[in-house]
Amino acid sequence: MSMDHTYKVVELVGSSSEGLQQAIENAVNRAGQTLRGLDWFEVKEIRGNIQEGNIAWYQVKVGIGFRVLDPADLHRE
Amino acid sequence: MSMDHTYKVVELVGSSSEGLQQAIENAVNRAGQTLRGLDWFEVKEIRGNIQEGNIAWYQVKVGIGFRVLDPADLHRE
Amino acid sequence: MSMDHTYKVVELVGSSSEGLQQAIENAVNRAGQTLRGLDWFEVKEIRGNIQEGNIAWYQVKVGIGFRVLDPADLHRE
Amino acid sequence: MSMDHTYKVVELVGSSSEGLQQAIENAVNRAGQTLRGLDWFEVKEIRGNIQEGNIAWYQVKVGIGFRVLDPADLHRE
Amino acid sequence: MSMDHTYKVVELVGSSSEGLQQAIENAVNRAGQTLRGLDWFEVKEIRGNIQEGNIAWYQVKVGIGFRVLDPADLHRE
Amino acid sequence: MSMDHTYKVVELVGSSSEGLQQAIENAVNRAGQTLRGLDWFEVKEIRGNIQEGNIAWYQVKVGIGFRVLDPADLHRE
Amino acid sequence: MSMDHTYKVVELVGSSSEGLQQAIENAVNRAGQTLRGLDWFEVKEIRGNIQEGNIAWYQVKVGIGFRVLDPADLHRE
Amino acid sequence: MSMDHTYKVVELVGSSSEGLQQAIENAVNRAGQTLRGLDWFEVKEIRGNIQEGNIAWYQVKVGIGFRVLDPADLHRE
Amino acid sequence: MSMDHTYKVVELVGSSSEGLQQAIENAVNRAGQTLRGLDWFEVKEIRGNIQEGNIAWYQVKVGIGFRVLDPADLHRE
Amino acid sequence: MSMDHTYKVVELVGSSSEGLQQAIENAVNRAGQTLRGLDWFEVKEIRGNIQEGNIAWYQVKVGIGFRVLDPADLHRE
Amino acid sequence: MSMDHTYKVVELVGSSSEGLQQAIENAVNRAGQTLRGLDWFEVKEIRGNIQEGNIAWYQVKVGIGFRVLDPADLHRE
Amino acid sequence: MSMDHTYKVVELVGSSSEGLQQAIENAVNRAGQTLRGLDWFEVKEIRGNIQEGNIAWYQVKVGIGFRVLDPADLHRE
Structure with a gap:
């Protein structure tokens, strides 16, 4: 049963210019490239890097929750 | 007086894909569909839902402040 | 569409002895007695009242989220 | 029983000059103008507005707790 | 030495109805099914899911600490 | 007067298996064994100890408020 | 030396109407009635009690720091 | 344009006896003695100093926001 | 040396419609108009202003870090 | 039993130059001079005092937990 | 490209006497024994263990960030 | 008067290897190189940079309080 x-x-932390x-x-x-069962995310921190007076990179810390389908999944990510 | x-x-919590x-x-x-006097908002939490490894929904918890114009407004929203 | x-x-704040x-x-x-579409809850604070040296009441502050099905729901709870 | x-x-948010x-x-x-059973308050944020270099308004965010006496009260405030 | x-x-996040x-x-x-040396836990968030006006699932976010016995353990969990 | x-x-921190x-x-x-006038408690932290992969002890940090009836009470607990 | x-x-928690x-x-x-060497205070929480729709009591949680002059002071307050 | x-x-940190x-x-x-365009304040911390068992000084940490009217203002305060 | x-x-607080x-x-x-050596930013608060039921301004409080190249820089921004 | x-x-708050x-x-x-059964500490705040442009004192607020061996211990510290 | x-x-949690x-x-x-690309750390909690009235172990909870160089790294640490 | x-x-943010x-x-x-009247500091964040698996720099965010002796000081630091 799935209960x-x-x-x-x-x-x-994902980054993007x-x-x-x-x-x-x-x-x-x-995360989705190697983990199955991704379910939700929550943003924890928004920061970034500045170069020459402009934003070069946004850097966002994200918690990502995924279902543990079998014990082997505990070793993943 | 209006003081x-x-x-x-x-x-x-607003959501959007x-x-x-x-x-x-x-x-x-x-909120604006039923409340008068909306004044400000503040973002409290940014989360979302993932399906098939992609973000399906952004879900953002927002506090929305509006002016209480008369006692009946206290029953609104 | 339901998106x-x-x-x-x-x-x-629910209480219980x-x-x-x-x-x-x-x-x-x-909340369920008067609101439709209850979806999730989150516990925010656990407190209680002590009488004669024993816990008389647990008092738990709970955020309860429900779907706003139509504008009239914004007036509920 | 009242348990x-x-x-x-x-x-x-109350304001005052x-x-x-x-x-x-x-x-x-x-809150007391339209709600019965007010029981406690808790101060969450103290801010204010400045005009001409002087405080024009204190703005205090207050959580106000009241007893839900019957289901209809859930629609109040 | 064990110092x-x-x-x-x-x-x-553990869940239970x-x-x-x-x-x-x-x-x-x-966690105990695949990790050795579990030592302590700390509760970080208590939430849950509501269906038909009743709590369907408690969902509790828990930090679980375990001793890293050898470098290979860093790849676990 | 009692005002x-x-x-x-x-x-x-109370503990229990x-x-x-x-x-x-x-x-x-x-606290009730030696203090008079206990009035309320508030839970501040929920942690515990794990042994052999099972929870051995719950450890809950609790703030306990009691009325100071006379100056000598300030020396208690 | 006093270093x-x-x-x-x-x-x-002090209270006042x-x-x-x-x-x-x-x-x-x-605190000053029984403790020597009081040095600073910090306000941690502002709450209060409402009766008949008016504030009956302000209740302010205050941390109060005092110098430990000799080991016996550790038993005080 | 002023957008x-x-x-x-x-x-x-302002202080007052x-x-x-x-x-x-x-x-x-x-702040108003040297800065133009003060707009709002927010209280961040309430502390104080105790002397001879009485409060000698209230010390309140306040964030004060002001409009940057031209680049030179960035050097102010 | 640059260590x-x-x-x-x-x-x-930056704002934008x-x-x-x-x-x-x-x-x-x-910030970049008057400061040299901007290095990173961190978002601290996301708020905004509502007019006529629509968001008029996003207002984002941002901490901006820059390198202090020489003592005179301490007077900047 | 010791459970x-x-x-x-x-x-x-410990201080040190x-x-x-x-x-x-x-x-x-x-704390160890007058209390038995000290078990753990947790650092809550790191501050200090500056004199003549140099740090004169580090002041660290520390929570210290000790086992309550018998009711009389509740009067200690 | 490295963007x-x-x-x-x-x-x-690192510990040290x-x-x-x-x-x-x-x-x-x-962490460096098994992970490539370690980039930064952030201290989250400083605690410790006391034995015989003296600090036996400092225990510091540290978040450690490292670059994910290829998907296989997601399985590491 | 000095009241x-x-x-x-x-x-x-100070850094050190x-x-x-x-x-x-x-x-x-x-801060002491250009500011008069430094009075206290408070540590807000402890982070650092890792290179080749070792800590290269400690980076500590510090709030530093100094007395505003005259209005011109508001332009400093």
């Missing part, structure tokens, strides 16, 4: 799921939360939202999506997409 | 206004703050800013605007616009 | 839902979050979990459930059940 | 009360917390305490009291008094 | 241990903290404490224990037990 | 009471808050709620109650009961 | 002092911080500032001062004055 | 203003926030509100006003007034 | 740099952090990201960039660009 | 221990946490770590140790050592 | 990096943050800084360095060094 | 002082707080405490002192010393 009583366990989820794991990993913390990634395009913008805030792209940085979030880069983090989520990167 | 000493009172404001009420309601907490809404388009992006972070649209989710904020959806929350504010929804 | 781009808006949710409202209300803050209730039986225990912590019952206080949470009392708050949720009370 | 297991439920309380609702609403968030108001006279001072900090008056802003709190304005918020509580406004 | 100067290093611990790793992983973040899991039975209750708050069972959700915590589900998270810890799941 | 303008002063309360003192002490911080205890049985569960979260029992840990809170152990802290409150212990 | 390397140690201070202890106790947490009191007159106002916020009086509640702070009541807490400090009460 | 897209930028504001700067400075952090001052008279009281909490006077300490806030002292900070704002001091 | 042991010191940075200063200033707090600006276009959106959240533009408000951040306005703040950073304004 | 279900209760701990008390006291808050001390030598450094941060010495200030922590001074607080713990002072 | 748009993703970073992962792991949480370790020598001191606070050594505990931080132990955590970072341990 | 009712106003203080200004500036935020600096030697250690945590040296980074704090570098920030304070740098």
Whole structure:
């Protein structure tokens, strides 16, 4: 039965020179390359890098939750 | 006299599949459909839902302040 | 279409002399008596009242989110 | 029986040109005009507006808790 | 010598339809299936899901600390 | 007259192998053995100890407020 | 030599029907009745009690620091 | 056009032997002696100094926001 | 040698009627008009102003860090 | 049986002109002069005093937990 | 191209009987034994263990960020 | 008269390859090169940079308070 799921939360920092939202999506997409069962994200910190007086990189710390489908998943990400 | 206004703050979560800013605007616009005197908003939490490894919904918790114009407004929103 | 839902979050304090979990459930059940579309809750504060050296009441502050189905719902709870 | 009360917390911002305490009291008094069973308040934020280099308005965000006496109260404030 | 241990903290969300404490224990037990040296836990967030006006699932975010016994353990969980 | 009471808050950590709620109650009961006028508690932190992959002890940090009835009470707890 | 002092911080809740500032001062004055070497205070929480729709009591949680002059002082307050 | 203003926030600690509100006003007034365009303040911390068992000084940390009217203003305060 | 740099952090609020990201960039660009050595930013608060039921201005509080190249820089921004 | 221990946490501020770590140790050592069963500490705040442009004192607020061995211990520290 | 990096943050607790800084360095060094691309750390919590009235172990919780160089790195640490 | 002082707080990030405490002192010393009346500091954030698996720089964000002796001081730091 699917009751009583366990989820794991990993913390990634996505970066993008395009913008805030792209940085979030880069983090989520990167996680999706190797993890199954991604379920939600939560933004924890929005920062960035400035070069020559302009924003060079948005850097967004994101918690990403995914369902632990079997014990082997605990070793992932 | 209009001095000493009172404001009420309601907490809404706007969602959007388009992006972070649209989710904020959806929350504010929804509030504007039934409340008069909306004055300011403050973002409290940025989360979202992931499906098939991509962000399906941005969900942004927003506090929205509006002026209480008469006692009946206290029953609104 | 059902996309781009808006949710409202209300803050209730449930109390119970039986225990912590019952206080949470009392708050949720009370909300469910008059609100449709309850979706999630989040515990914000756990306190209680002591009488004669024993816990008399657990008091738990709970944020309860529900879907705003139509503008009239904004006037509810 | 009166056990297991439920309380609702609403968030108001009271303002006053006279001072900090008056802003709190304005918020509580406004709530008292339409709500029964007010029980406690908690100060969440103290801000204000400056004009011509002087404080024009104190603005205090206050959570106000009141007892939900019957389901209809859930629609109030 | 056993001095100067290093611990790793992983973040899991346990869920349970039975209750708050069972959700915590589900998270810890799941971690115990694949990790050695579990040492402590800390509750970070208590939330849950509501269906038909009743709590369907408690969801508790738990940080779980375990001793890193050898470098290979850094790849676990 | 009984107006303008002063309360003192002490911080205890109750522990229990049985569960979260029992840990809170152990802290409150212990305080009640030597202090008069206990009035309220507030949960500040929920942690615990894991042994052999199972929760061995719940450890809950609790602030406990009691009325200071006379100056000598300031020396208590 | 007076270098390397140690201070202890106790947490009191002062109350007053007159106002916020009086509640702070009541807490400090009460501490001063039995403790030597009071040095500073910090306001941690401003709450209060409402009766008949008016503020009946301001309740302010205050941390009060005092110098530990000799080991016996550690038993005080 | 006056759209897209930028504001700067400075952090001052006002002190007063008279009281909490006077300490806030002292900070704002001091800022107003050299800065144009003061717009709002926000209280960040309320502390104070105790001498001979009585409050000698209220010390309130206040963030003060002012409009940056031209680049030279960035050098102010 | 370039070791042991010191940075200063200033707090600006950028505003924009276009959106959240533009408000951040306005703040950073304004800082760049008069300060050398801008290095990073961190978003601290996202708020905004509502007029006629629509968002009129995004207002984002941003901490901006820049390298202090020589003592005279301490007087800047 | 030794199960279900209760701990008390006291808050001390240790100071030292030598450094941060010495200030922590001074607080713990002072507590150890009159309290039995000290078990853990947690750093809550790192501040200090500056004189003539140099750090004169590190002041570190430390929570110190000790086991309550018998009711009389509740009167200690 | 090296743009748009993703970073992962792991949480370790380093311990040391020598001191606070050594505990931080132990955590970072341990991470460096199995992870490539370590980039930054941030201290989240400073605690420790007391034995016989003296500090036996400093325990510092540290978030450590490292660049995710290829998908396989997501399985590391 | 010296009553009712106003203080200004500036935020600096000191860095050091030697250690945590040296980074704090570098920030304070740098401030002391151009500011009179430095009075206290408070540590807000401890981070650092890692290179080749070792800590290269400690970076500590420090709030530094100094007395505003005359209006011109408001333009300093």
